[in-house]
Amino acid sequence: MAQIIIQGLLLSGLYALIAMGFTLIFSVGRVLNLAYGSYLMIGGYVYFYLTQLLGVPKIVGILMATVAGCVVGLLIYRLLVKQLKGDHVAIEISTLILAVVLQAGIVLLFGDSSKILLPIVPGVIHVGGATVTFSILAATIISWVILIGIYIFIRKTHTGRAMQAVSMDAKGAAISGIDSDRINMITWGISGTLGAVAGVFFASYTQLSPSMWVAPLIIAIAVVIVGGIGSIIGTLVVAHIIGFMEILTTAILAPEMRGVFTMLLIIGVLVIRPRGLFGREEL
Amino acid sequence: MSFLQIEKLDAFYGKALALSGVELSVEEGEIVAIVGPNGAGKSTLLDSILGLTTTNGDICLDGNSLIGTGSAAIVKCGVGYAPERCNLFPYMTVRENLLVGAFTSRENIDSNLELVFKLFPQLREREHQETSTQSGGERQMVSIGRALMTSPRLLLVDEPTIGLAPKICLEIAEVLRRLCKQFGTTIVITEQNTNFAMTLAERLYVLETGEIKASGTVDEMRNDARLTEAYFGT
Ligand SMILES: Nc1ncnc2c1ncn2[C@@H]1O[C@H](COP(=O)(O)OP(=O)(O)O)[C@@H](O)[C@H]1O
Ligand SMILES: [Mg+2]
Numbered sequence: 151m152a153q154i155i156i157q158g159l160l161l162s163g164l165y166a167l168i169a170m171g172f173t174l175i176f177s178v179g180r181v182l183n184l185a186y187g188s189y190l191m192i193g194g195y196v197y198f199y200l201t202q203l204l205g206v207p208k209i210v211g212i213l214m215a216t217v218a219g220c221v222v223g224l225l226i227y228r229l230l231v232k233q234l235k236g237d238h239v240a241i242e243i244s245t246l247i248l249a250v251v252l253q254a255g256i257v258l259l260f261g262d263s264s265k266i267l268l269p270i271v272p273g274v275i276h277v278g279g280a281t282v283t284f285s286i287l288a289a290t291i292i293s294w295v296i297l298i299g300i301y302i303f304i305r306k307t308h309t310g311r312a313m314q315a316v317s318m319d320a321k322g323a324a325i326s327g328i329d330s331d332r333i334n335m336i337t338w339g340i341s342g343t344l345g346a347v348a349g350v351f352f353a354s355y356t357q358l359s360p361s362m363w364v365a366p367l368i369i370a371i372a373v374v375i376v377g378g379i380g381s382i383i384g385t386l387v388v389a390h391i392i393g394f395m396e397i398l399t400t401a402i403l404a405p406e407m408r409g410v411f412t413m414l415l416i417i418g419v420l421v422i423r424p425r426g427l428f429g430r431e432e433l
Numbered sequence: 434m435s436f437l438q439i440e441k442l443d444a445f446y447g448k449a450l451a452l453s454g455v456e457l458s459v460e461e462g463e464i465v466a467i468v469g470p471n472g473a474g475k476s477t478l479l480d481s482i483l484g485l486t487t488t489n490g491d492i493c494l495d496g497n498s499l500i501g502t503g504s505a506a507i508v509k510c511g512v513g514y515a516p517e518r519c520n521l522f523p524y525m526t527v528r529e530n531l532l533v534g535a536f537t538s539r540e541n542i543d544s545n546l547e548l549v550f551k552l553f554p555q556l557r558e559r560e561h562q563e564t565s566t567q568s569g570g571e572r573q574m575v576s577i578g579r580a581l582m583t584s585p586r587l588l589l590v591d592e593p594t595i596g597l598a599p600k601i602c603l604e605i606a607e608v609l610r611r612l613c614k615q616f617g618t619t620i621v622i623t624e625q626n627t628n629f630a631m632t633l634a635e636r637l638y639v640l641e642t643g644e645i646k647a648s649g650t651v652d653e654m655r656n657d658a659r660l661t662e663a664y665f666g667t
Contacts, residue, residue: 308536315522315533322520325483327508327537327583 152278154397160282162393163290164351165369166297166386171344172370173377173385174300177317178337181238185226185245186370187363188252189219189345194353194362195256196346198267208270215350216343223342227335249363256360264359270350289351296344301382313337365409372412376419434496436461436619437482437587442490444474444481444643451477452643455490459587464613464620466634468627474643475623476517479589483507483514494587509537513585517592519576523565527556530564530575534582541584549578552608570601577608588612590622594629602626606633631655 172186193215201211230248234240271284304310315323316333323330352366372392377384395415396408435458444452452474459465467475480486484504492499499507508514522530531549535542550557553574559567564575573593580588590609594602610633612618624630630637631651639647639654647654 308532308539311525311529311533312536314525314529318522318524319520321485321516322522322579323533324485324504325508325514325516325520326533326579327505328533329503329505 153280154394154401156277156280156282158390158394158397160286160290161355161397162390163293163297164286164348164355165373165393166389167293167344168348168352168366169370169373169385169389170297170300170382171341171348172367173374174313174337174344175341176374178313179231179334181231181236181241182371182374183226183231183245183341184242184367185249185252186341186345187365187367188249189222189342190349190352190366191252191256191360191363192222193219193346193349194267194358195260197350198265198353198358199260202265202268212270212347212350215346219342219344219346219349220339221342223338223340223345224335226342227338231338232331232334249367253360253363260360262360264357264362266357267350267354270354285354286351289355293348293351296347297382297386300340300344304382309333309336368409368412368416372416375416434493435459436463436495437621438491438493439482440491440493442478442481442488442492444477445487446477450643451486452481452488455640455643455645457638457645457648459619459621461586461619462613462617463636464609464622464634465636465638466630467621467623467638467640468625468630469623469640469646470625472642473640475640476591477643478640479514479516479591479621479623482512482589505537508583511584511586512589513580513583513587514589515573515576515580515591515593517595519572521564521572521575521579524563526561526563527567527571527575527578528560530579531582534579536583538582538584542582545582545584549581552581552611553578570597573597573601573605577605581612585618587619587621590620592623592625594624594626602629609633 168190171189172183175181175183175186196215196218197211200206200214201208226245226248230244231241234244269283269285271288273284275282275284275287304313312323312328312333313336315326315328316330320330348366353362356362369392373385373388376391377388392412392415395411399408399411437459439455439457442452442455443450455478467478469475477486481488482492482499484499484502484507488500494510494512497510499510522533525533531546532542535545538545555571556574556578559571564572567575577590577593593605606629609620609622613620622630622633634651636650637648637654638645
């Protein structure tokens with residue numbers, strides 16, 4: 151029992167971080183960025199390449215991974231999303247295709263086989279009968295720090311409030327002197343950064359493989375669909391629902407089944423409540 | 434050249450022409466009303482000043498053309514806008530809505546907030562209420578307040594009285610008058626309610642089907658029997 155609660159909390163923190171970058175884009179631009187999982191893949195591989203192949207210090211590896219994620223996010227916005235001028239179906243199709251192309255790129259560079267990341271922080275700790283690696287503990291703590299930081303940024307800074315404003319009323323934002331293109335650009339950059347850092351942690355929790363973008367993308371979509379919201383609190387709540395569901399499935403049924411229930415949850419909520427359980431899309 | 438000078442302005446929605454050949458000028462410190470029936474193009478005209486529509490022609494503020502500069506730059510130039518449906522941020526509080534208005538005018542946040550709360554004491558009491566839960570009158574006040582947070586030299590107000598009780602209309606009129614007198618803010622207001630417009634403005638433009646049909650001071654317009662009959666009822 152303690153094991154399930156502890157592992158559930160740890161995994162959910164990471165899932166909230168994974169979902170956050172995706173929800174931000176959805177809230178501000180109302181578009182599903184299906185290339186989002188690729189940020190995690192890119193983050194994971196950049197970290198792997200620098201720290202395990204080149205021997206760069208881990209902290210530098212994480213920093214460079216976030217830089218790569220940010221740059222990729224900005225490029226996707228500028229070269230793809232902006233050109234498609236709010237055509238959501240076109241954006242969703244092309245970001246999905248881009249994810250597949252990026253996967254092929256990773257296969258070309260690093261091969262098809264999956265790779266194990268060395269623990270970011272080596273060691274384990276025993277809590278109430280549960281074994282917790284320092285890596286996942288660090289990942290969860292850093293996730294929470296980032297989430298709280300993002301929350302404060304969005305609530306308390308001019309740029310953060312401008313992101314909320316664009317998400318709630320585009321015309322209202324424009325007549326307040328907010329350039330929505332710039333705000334979108336910033337949002338895509340933050341999203342890429344969050345995705346990449348989440349990718350380093352996610353890869354160290356599972357493993358590095360060219361298809362690793364799929365599972366986090368589904369988690370992120372589940373959070374948006376089930377929450378129907380871009381609100382940060384909503385993201386946290388739904389991330390915990392999904393995290394605990396997966397831990398329970400793993401413990402009771404089989405590890406292979408965990409993603410399945412997340413997907414069934416997406417379909418179920420779409421059928422029953424098309425606007426999500428909480429029914430609000432603004433930040 | 435006038436403070437706000439609009440020349441040969443056409444505005445389009447796709448291929449449909451919503452304004453054609455609009456000529457309009459406003460002097461500094463004036464209150465000017467644009468009156469006309471529903472669908473005349475009043476909102477389109479104000480949107481055009483903010484650069485939110487596709488247009489031909491020229492719009493100059495204080496001698497500088499606003500065409501092609503983008504709405505963010507136009508707001509920064511000193512144009513504040515309280516649009517028809519308010520376009521508030523529904524899940525933000527009154528205070529947060531006002532703070533968004535300060536996006537381009539951050540040095541003046543404290544003094545502008547103080548000004549807004551002085552003009553609309555009701556908003557100070559409801560500072561932390563979400564605007565989605567407010568009445569139409571309060572939302573209109575927040576909308577005008579948010580426009581004031583941009584430190585405007587030109588304030589555009591689109592049909593502020595629509596759907597509001599007479600008492601609140603008077604309150605809003607009083608605030609606009611005060612802004613003009615005490616702070617020298619130039620104000621352009623649109624109205625379907627011609628009587629309200631005449632009590633507030635010094636000069637009027639009549640807009641119909643996208644064209645300016647008449648213009649003049651309130652007295653001139655009142656005394657012109659033909660105009661009175663056509664546009665102001667009896
Ligand atoms: N977003 C829009 N798309 C297409 N046509 C519009 C749009 N907004 C307004 N129009 C048309 O432009 C004309 C002027 O509308 P508007 O400026 O809203 O008039 P008013 O504010 O005087 O009621 C109307 O014929 C209206 O149908
Ligand atoms: Mg209108």
